[in-house]
Amino acid sequence: VTVSTPDETLDQRLREAMQRIADDYRPGDDVLPVVSADRVDGSRRSWGRRTATAAAAIVLLGVAAVWVVVDGPAPASDPQSVTSAPPRFGDAFTVPEVEPLVWEVEFDRSLDVGNFDRPSRFQAWLGSNDAITRGFVSVEDGRATGSIIVGELPEWTWQRYADREPYREVDGLDARLDPDTNTVAWRRGGAVRIAQAMGSESERLAELVADTEALDDLADLEVPAGFDELGYRPFTGWQSSASGWVIGVIEPASGQADLQLEAMSLEPDAEPIEDGWLRSEVDESGDRHRWSAWVQAGDLIVYVAAPGYVDDAVMREIAGLIEVVPATIPERPLEVWTPGAMIERESPVAGGELGWGRWLAVIDSEAEEGRDVHCLAFTGVVDFNGCSEPGSEDLTVCGPSNTTPSRLVMVTTVALPPESLPASVEVAGDVIDASVEQSGGLTFVTAETDGPRQPMRFLDATGVELCTG
Amino acid sequence: MRQRAELGSAGEQARGEDVAELFARSRDAAARFAYVLTGSAAVADDIVHDAFAQVIRRWPELREPRAYLYGAIVSGARSWGRRKGRTYALDVPAPIDVDTDAFVVRQALARLPLAQREVLVLRYFVGMTDVEIASTLGVPLGTAKSHLRRGLDAMRKELR
Numbered sequence: 001v002t003v004s005t006p007d008e009t010l011d012q013r014l015r016e017a018m019q020r021i022a023d024d025y026r027p028g029d030d031v032l033p034v035v036s037a038d039r040v041d042g043s044r045r046s047w048g049r050r051t052a053t054a055a056a057a058i059v060l061l062g063v064a065a066v067w068v069v070v071d072g073p074a075p076a077s078d079p080q081s082v083t084s085a086p087p088r089f090g091d092a093f094t095v096p097e098v099e100p101l102v103w104e105v106e107f108d109r110s111l112d113v114g115n116f117d118r119p120s121r122f123q124a125w126l127g128s129n130d131a132i133t134r135g136f137v138s139v140e141d142g143r144a145t146g147s148i149i150v151g152e153l154p155e156w157t158w159q160r161y162a163d164r165e166p167y168r169e170v171d172g173l174d175a176r177l178d179p180d181t182n183t184v185a186w187r188r189g190g191a192v193r194i195a196q197a198m199g200s201e202s203e204r205l206a207e208l209v210a211d212t213e214a215l216d217d218l219a220d221l222e223v224p225a226g227f228d229e230l231g232y233r234p235f236t237g238w239q240s241s242a243s244g245w246v247i248g249v250i251e252p253a254s255g256q257a258d259l260q261l262e263a264m265s266l267e268p269d270a271e272p273i274e275d276g277w278l279r280s281e282v283d284e285s286g287d288r289h290r291w292s293a294w295v296q297a298g299d300l301i302v303y304v305a306a307p308g309y310v311d312d313a314v315m316r317e318i319a320g321l322i323e324v325v326p327a328t329i330p331e332r333p334l335e336v337w338t339p340g341a342m343i344e345r346e347s348p349v350a351g352g353e354l355g356w357g358r359w360l361a362v363i364d365s366e367a368e369e370g371r372d373v374h375c376l377a378f379t380g381v382v383d384f385n386g387c388s389e390p391g392s393e394d395l396t397v398c399g400p401s402n403t404t405p406s407r408l409v410m411v412t413t414v415a416l417p418p419e420s421l422p423a424s425v426e427v428a429g430d431v432i433d434a435s436v437e438q439s440g441g442l443t444f445v446t447a448e449t450d451g452p453r454q455p456m457r458f459l460d461a462t463g464v465e466l467c468t469g
Numbered sequence: 470m471r472q473r474a475e476l477g478s479a480g481e482q483a484r485g486e487d488v489a490e491l492f493a494r495s496r497d498a499a500a501r502f503a504y505v506l507t508g509s510a511a512v513a514d515d516i517v518h519d520a521f522a523q524v525i526r527r528w529p530e531l532r533e534p535r536a537y538l539y540g541a542i543v544s545g546a547r548s549w550g551r552r553k554g555r556t557y558a559l560d561v562p563a564p565i566d567v568d569t570d571a572f573v574v575r576q577a578l579a580r581l582p583l584a585q586r587e588v589l590v591l592r593y594f595v596g597m598t599d600v601e602i603a604s605t606l607g608v609p610l611g612t613a614k615s616h617l618r619r620g621l622d623a624m625r626k627e628l629r
Contacts, residue, residue: 010621011593013570013628018505018594020571021578025504025513 491534492521503542506590508557508579516545536605543587543606550583570628577627585620588613
């Protein structure tokens with residue numbers, strides 16, 4: 001019989017416990033797959049040539065940054081490949097199979113010579129679904145140097161920073177916004193995440209910074225159709241689908257400062273704040289927050305919500321980095337939405353409070369070719385008073401509630417023929433009759449359910465799906 | 470010991486292993502170490518990334534790449550902690566039964582001063598000796614032992 005001493009037992013328990021903890025580690029989808037070491041020097045050549053052999057011979061020192069020289073003669077086999085148009089976000093090029101030591105990055109399309117031949121800075125992230133090289137290349141005096149980091153990226157992208165400030169570090173996070181492409185990139189897990197603004201022409205997009213731990217896959221948010229008609233530029237937002245953060249920019253074309261909300265505060269304990277509205281919920285541990293916020297721009301109220309919890313330190317950091325511009329808070333913000341159409345709920349809601357009830361609006365939109373169709377899913381109802389102190393006139397965003405009724409709304413800005421109007425909404429498999437109302441040039445199709453459920457599909461009279469919320 | 474097997478010895482690395490081999494063989498173990506140390510997979514990925522970047526840059530001059538790598542990870546964890554104002558557990562913890570040692574240890578690690586956590590994880594997860602721990606952390610042997618003793622005292626109370 002072997003008898004363990006108390007310390008031997010403790011040692012063993014600690015070893016096993018730490019192994020068990022480590023077993024929970026799951027590498028991100030951008031874990032770095034490659035290590036290589038080499039360096040290439042050669043004769044000068046310009047970027048912008050078709051780069052089956054040009055571009056790169058980019059040598060990757062594993063996961064590390066390494067200075068490389070992008071040199072060599074341009075291929076003579078394809079002189080027509082030089083174009084004037086720079087690659088855009090979404091353009092495809094390929095990165096070949098990853099070799100164990102050295103990658104030669106090849107482009108299957110041309111780059112813009114003009115942006116590279118002149119003394120300028122160029123920063124690029126190159127990659128594919130299979131692999132990513134992150135880094136930047138500076139072209140000065142015709143010589144390109146840069147750093148490359150190997151990683152993986154769910155979605156490849158390309159970024160250009162000609163004649164702009166080089167990479168700038170913000171509190172340890174490499175997050176940069178390119179106003180030309182409305183694209184923001186940042187680093188996470190040794191690779192780069194990219195989000196592209198959708199539909200905004202603003203030249204004043206706020207610099208987007210966020211904590212690496214708070215970011216994950218991205219989605220784009222847009223305000224409902226009709227926003228432009230009120231003189232405001234589109235809402236631009238990025239939403240984390242996992243860790244929970246949303247940031248947005250609304251810029252009024254009219255320049256009305258009081259209606260300008262450049263960013264939302266993420267102050268965790270502000271409930272509400274006067275710069276928009278924000279609510280944060282604290283999880284059971286007491287130090288992680290789920291937050292949601294309102295953005296007001298003129299007559300429109302946009303609600304955004306982060307789906308997950310983030311750490312309070314993250315919240316503080318983000319809050320400290322984002323400037324909040326005061327916005328006007330209307331007394332009854334939703335009245336301007338759709339009088340009689342969307343906020344007619346004045347019946348008691350769960351908890352016995354009168355008012356507008358609780359609600360959580362998750363805005364999802366999609367535009368279909370030929371018609372501008374946006375889906376908005378409102379789950380819950382609005383409560384202006386129920387979550388505030390008795391008698392308080394403060395507007396408080398509450399929710400979501402799993403028990404309060406839901407309203408599902410589809411809004412269109414385009415006059416749809418009757419046959420294209422939704423007649424019903426399918427929510428989690430149940431088909432619910434929908435009502436259609438016209439207001440302010442918008443068409444609101446609403447349906448109510450007994451609780452927030454997803455997915456939902458708006459169907460026409462024949463059952464054909466019009467859009468999905 | 471598991472981690473040792475994954476990482477190999479410093480001698481092996483010094484005998485001709487190149488950085489690619491080191492990365493291929495030890496990246497996962499290093500990330501697991503960083504994860505136990507910080508409680509965050511995303512942070513661990515970043516820290517390990519940066520640590521390897523340092524290893525690669527200094528590879529020709531490194532006599533003990535493994536120790537340097539782990540030292541760089543510890544340093545990265547400290548830097549991250551300074552930036553964030555905390556040193557542990559940004560991730561939503563993976564579910565662990567609350568009545569297990571793993572749950573208790575993870576909670577205890579989160580509360581421990583970083584210096585004690587470092588030596589505990591290096592000892593019990595990586596499997597380093599006191600001397601190796603002191604070398605990795607760049608502290609006197611007595612300091613490493615002191616941190617270890619205090620950390621163990623705390624763990625002993627938690628794991629009664």
